[in-house]
Amino acid sequence: MNTTQLTQPTVKRNLMMSMIALSMGGMSLSTQAQTQLPSKQSQEVEQLRQEVQALRELIEQQKVQTAQTATAIAAVQRPAPVAIAPVAKTAKGAELNFYGNVRADASYQVEGSSRDLPYNQINLVPLKGNTENSDRLKSTLAATRLGVDFKSQVADQDVKGKIEVDFLGGANFDNLRIRHAYLTYADWLIGQTWSNFAVPDYMPETIDALAYVGGAVKRTAQVRHTTKFTPQTNLVMALEDPKDASITQRLPALTARLNHQFANNFNVSARAMGHEKRVNNDEEMAWGVGLGAKYEMVPGTTLKxxxxxxxxxxxxxxxxxxxxxxxANGDLLQSEFDSITVGLTQQFNEKLRGTVGYGYMTFDKDQNYINALTATDKTKANKDLWQAWANVFYSPSKPLSFGLEYVYGEREAFAAAPNGSKTGEDNRVNAVAIYNF
Incomplete structure (x- = not known):
């Protein structure tokens, strides 16, 4: 209707014109009353009074219409109220948000490990001509996850946390296990989550739940503190339990990670680790450094x-x-290695993305170490590992995601098998279907 389209300036002009007309009507009444005969004066005065009354009624109607117009305009401009889903709460008042996914993994193994799970075991693939496993279909739903985020208040601070589980635990990777279980308070974190040293943030995307050569998916029990120097720079220090079964542990590992954001599209992370390795009464210090980078070269194209x-x-x-x-003489011998992983991810549109990646590990040759490690099996010590992969992910709708990936890799052992072979092969096609809830 035209009434609902009136603007505030138009309404003001109408009111001013009405007032001017009223004033002019009053002046006309006074003038005519002084110049007309008494017999006609009463009739004209009464007529003018009626006109003034009608004008007043018109003004009142205009006021009502103005109020209705303002209400209509406000109703159009005001956004509709947003319905907020209720948050579950515990008896202690903590807010809970549940999430998870159902994940089905499958792999067609051209050559590779004898393990039944369709996940990466490049360091254990058989050498050529030695009980190789070929043309096998593997599948599992063990990577299905369930989780809950929680939050409550202590004094004026929020206490937050997470509990997340999947079914990749146990010797056969078919038992319920804890992925994350931690709480945060102010700048502190206590519990189990991604290692502060071996972070997955800079690994190229893969379908494989165990990642590829050069990456790490390590979660440790830890106590962590974050110091924020600027909005772009922070230092994270942690004491971690790496759960190394090869040693008798008496001290936690000390890890440090310095994160910096150079720009909105460029992040780097420098890391360090130190850990006492103790076998019986002998100790050696293990150490490591790491450097990761993530760079969005152009919108939708990311290098890691x-x-x-x-x-x-x-x-x-x-x-x-x-x-x-x-x-044999009681000395502790240590391995030493370098590893790198690099990959490019392209977001083609809101539903389709793809990644190509490459990972490589090389180990220093220490013959004493090799002899001690391979006393029973000369093929267990790896000299080099590498893998290359390419994948695509398609998400037709928000909760659903489908992925397809091809990976090829090799391992080279320090010692040869009885047939003289030193090289093993990993050649697979992986697929995944995920429903997130």
């Missing part, structure tokens, strides 16, 4: 890279040789 140099440890970075072994 991560590098590690580690001596004497195999508990943080995946697929490494044993960090420390005991020689």
């Amino acid at each position: 890279a991560d590098y590690y140099h580690v001596k004497g440890d195999s508990s943080f970075v995946s697929f490494a040789n044993s960090g420390v072994v005991k020689a």
